[in-house]
Amino acid sequence: MYCKNCGKEIDDKAAICVHCGVPTGNSAYTLGNKNWVTALLLCLFLGGMGAHRFYTGHTGTAILQLILTFSFFGLIISAPWALIDLIYIICGKFKTSDGYELSR
Numbered sequence: 001m002y003c004k005n006c007g008k009e010i011d012d013k014a015a016i017c018v019h020c021g022v023p024t025g026n027s028a029y030t031l032g033n034k035n036w037v038t039a040l041l042l043c044l045f046l047g048g049m050g051a052h053r054f055y056t057g058h059t060g061t062a063i064l065q066l067i068l069t070f071s072f073f074g075l076i077i078s079a080p081w082a083l084i085d086l087i088y089i090i091c092g093k094f095k096t097s098d099g100y101e102l103s104r
């Protein structure tokens, strides 16, 4: 794509033009491309299995949450953990693994 300000060619994924420093308006990337509603529903129904964490790219903690859920004592940790994640998602504080906010 081309910069709207200076007209020079820039990367399709660029949020800011490398030539003039003007934002490209590529909001899909600045906001993140993960949907808030999807994350909320995944956490609500499959939160114990870390589905919302897999979705938002937190693969490491997602696997940990999944293992905890299927072990008897782990469930004591995993259930409140999923609940805390749910509260974070509702409050808009849950971010993707690369630090982007979920888009609504």
Ligand SMILES: [Zn+2]
Pocket (backbone or CB within 6 Å): 003, 004, 005, 006, 007, 008, 017, 018, 019, 020, 021, 022
């Ligand atoms: Zn430019």
